[in-house]
Amino acid sequence: MFEDLRDLYQEVIFDHNRNPRNFREMEDSNRKVEGFNPLCGDRMTLFLKVEGGIIQDASFQGSGCAISTASASLMTEIVKGMTEKEADEQFEILHKITTSEDEVENLEELGKLAVLAGVREYPARVKCATLPWHTLSAAIENKEASVSTE
Amino acid sequence: MTTNVQPIVSDEAYDVEAIRKQFPILKEQIRGKKLVYLDNAATCHKPQVVIDAISNFYSHDYSNVHRGVHTLSERATKKYEDARKKVQQFINAESSDEIVFLRGTTEAINLVAQTFGKANIGEGDEVLITAMEHHSNIVPWQMLCKESGAVLKVAPINEKGELIFDQFEALISDRTKLVSVVHMSNALGTVNPVKKIIDLAHAKNIPVMLDGAQAIPHLAVDVQELDCDFYAFSGHKLYAPSGIGALYVKREILEKMPPWQGGGDMIRTVTFEKSEYNSIPYRFEAGTPNIVDTVALGTALDFVSEIGIEAIAKHEQALLDYATEKALKIEGMRLIGTAEDKGAILSFVLDKVHPHDIGTMLDHCGIAVRAGHHCAMPVMDFFEVPATARASFAMYNTFEEIDILMDGIENLIEVFG
Ligand SMILES: Cc1ncc(COP(=O)(O)O)c(C=O)c1O
Numbered sequence: 001m002f003e004d005l006r007d008l009y010q011e012v013i014f015d016h017n018r019n020p021r022n023f024r025e026m027e028d029s030n031r032k033v034e035g036f037n038p039l040c041g042d043r044m045t046l047f048l049k050v051e052g053g054i055i056q057d058a059s060f061q062g063s064g065c066a067i068s069t070a071s072a073s074l075m076t077e078i079v080k081g082m083t084e085k086e087a088d089e090q091f092e093i094l095h096k097i098t099t100s101e102d103e104v105e106n107l108e109e110l111g112k113l114a115v116l117a118g119v120r121e122y123p124a125r126v127k128c129a130t131l132p133w134h135t136l137s138a139a140i141e142n143k144e145a146s147v148s149t150e
Numbered sequence: 151m152t153t154n155v156q157p158i159v160s161d162e163a164y165d166v167e168a169i170r171k172q173f174p175i176l177k178e179q180i181r182g183k184k185l186v187y188l189d190n191a192a193t194c195h196k197p198q199v200v201i202d203a204i205s206n207f208y209s210h211d212y213s214n215v216h217r218g219v220h221t222l223s224e225r226a227t228k229k230y231e232d233a234r235k236k237v238q239q240f241i242n243a244e245s246s247d248e249i250v251f252l253r254g255t256t257e258a259i260n261l262v263a264q265t266f267g268k269a270n271i272g273e274g275d276e277v278l279i280t281a282m283e284h285h286s287n288i289v290p291w292q293m294l295c296k297e298s299g300a301v302l303k304v305a306p307i308n309e310k311g312e313l314i315f316d317q318f319e320a321l322i323s324d325r326t327k328l329v330s331v332v333h334m335s336n337a338l339g340t341v342n343p344v345k346k347i348i349d350l351a352h353a354k355n356i357p358v359m360l361d362g363a364q365a366i367p368h369l370a371v372d373v374q375e376l377d378c379d380f381y382a383f384s385g386h387k388l389y390a391p392s393g394i395g396a397l398y399v400k401r402e403i404l405e406k407m408p409p410w411q412g413g414g415d416m417i418r419t420v421t422f423e424k425s426e427y428n429s430i431p432y433r434f435e436a437g438t439p440n441i442v443d444t445v446a447l448g449t450a451l452d453f454v455s456e457i458g459i460e461a462i463a464k465h466e467q468a469l470l471d472y473a474t475e476k477a478l479k480i481e482g483m484r485l486i487g488t489a490e491d492k493g494a495i496l497s498f499v500l501d502k503v504h505p506h507d508i509g510t511m512l513d514h515c516g517i518a519v520r521a522g523h524h525c526a527m528p529v530m531d532f533f534e535v536p537a538t539a540r541a542s543f544a545m546y547n548t549f550e551e552i553d554i555l556m557d558g559i560e561n562l563i564e565v566f567g
Contacts, residue, residue, distance in 0.1 A: 005514050041523045041536035063536050065504035122510060
């Protein structure tokens with residue numbers, strides 16, 4: 001019944017939604033930012049431990065749809081060990097795959113983020129995928145405030 | 151796989167197939183499937199007569215209103231004013247002078263807050279609303295309170311999503327200057343005991359405003375019988391175009407209300423020293439109005455009246471009962487809003503699936519439901535959910551569509567497992 005939705009809801013997404021990675025509060029975090037999507041009421045809190053410009057640890061908590069939960073879960077896995085600049089570059093890649101009009105040529109190069117490429121067909125859902133990354137962006141800029149997708 | 155519930159035949163005389171034929175959009179295919187449109191509380195579709203009314207008016211009658219002696223202007227003015235009479239009859243107002251045309255419910259509530267509110271509600275005074283209001287019956291009062299130093303009081307609801315009447319009553323004080331409540335809740339479907347509320351408030355000389363955005367397509371509304379002081383609704387939820395709605399205000403209140411926007415049409419004479427304002431209701435309709443959609447609203451009211459609001463209500467209630475019965479049999483599905491007195495809205499959450507995912511998945515079955523906070527964030531907070539999915543019914547929905555919805559829900563529960 002939902003066969004043609006497989007592009008959006010890939011098995012990896014279901015997996016991360018059922019068992020989100022790094023889904024915990026971080027006691028020794030030095031960055032903590034709230035992300036909020038007022039459109040759907042999704043909220044997340046992102047915790048980072050940044051030392052010497054390197055993201056040593058990343059975790060999150062909150063409630064969201066499968067797309068935003070999976071995106072946050074993947075993100076915490078991907079950025080761990082990256083410099084802040086590298087993490088920012090990943091956001092740019094995500095931005096490109098979720099919003100660009102052009103065909104994404106080499107999905108391989110996108111690495112783990114490729115599973116989120118399906119949202120481009122669902123403009124209303126792009127923000128679900130990008131909320132965690134907007135939150136990360138704010139954390140990198142060391143904004144303690146909360147961010148919103150609107 | 152669907153649970154075995156027999157559809158209740160709502161009314162032998164109610165010919166839903168004949169009704170459906172009048173709505174061209176219902177023939178649309180969505181992602182290769184037949185459209186099942188269950189987002190009527192957000193906005194509903196338009197019958198051919200309403201669509202035709204727009205193009206006919208532009209083709210044959212269009213001109214500006216209230217400002218010309220030529221034939222077309224007279225024709226346009228007559229049709230525009232006929233629409234006002236149709237609204238008057240539809241809600242049984244005493245006079246068509248009590249009907250102000252506006253963009254919709256939101257604009258109507260803002261008008262009342264900015265005119266009646268500013269003139270009558272001052273520092274330390276209170277405005278009483280309920281915990282189930284749409285943002286449009288919260289924010290205009292917050293803005294007024296901020297400006298004037300008045301206080302916004304909120305009467306609580308119970309876990310079924312019903313107003314707790316005793317507590318509502320207890321919140322009425324000597325300082326209460328206005329009660330403004332939703333007639334039927336868009337997030338929960340609850341129909342408030344508005345007659346009881348009005349009688350209680352009037353016993354203390356407090357005027358009452360009703361937000362009728364959801365009630366108007368589902369319930370017969372008689373403003374004289376209710377004795378409400380203000381009633382606001384939007385055309386787009388009542389088979390009319392978007393961008394047009396109406397505000398009813400009791401004559402003695404409307405006559406005393408200061409004007410809102412200034413401009414053409416709302417004045418009688420203007421000099422640079424002073425302007426003399428026009429009589430009601432024109433005093434509140436500055437500028438060239440939404441002429442065409444107003445005329446089409448009149449057509450929509452004729453269309454609804456011909457089928458009969460009572461017959462429509464009965465059909466929708468049967469759909470709601472059928473849907474509720476089926477929903478209660480689905481494990482992991484929880485209804486948000488289970489009031490005794492409830493209109494054609496089924497708000498729900500699923501244990502394992504976020505409303506947004508429900509919305510996208512159902513869209514793939516051609517089913518349009520709303521997923522979100524329904525502009526009622528305080529209601530979401532009360533039920534401790536970030537959002538709900540909502541199926542809402544209109545005159546053209548069928549029992550078969552509810553079967554399709556429930557099959558879709560059962561399937562997606564399985565997929566998310
Ligand atoms: C209960 C209620 N009040 C007010 C409104 C606002 O109506 P509109 O957006 O047409 O001004 C709505 C519409 O969603 C509603 O459901």
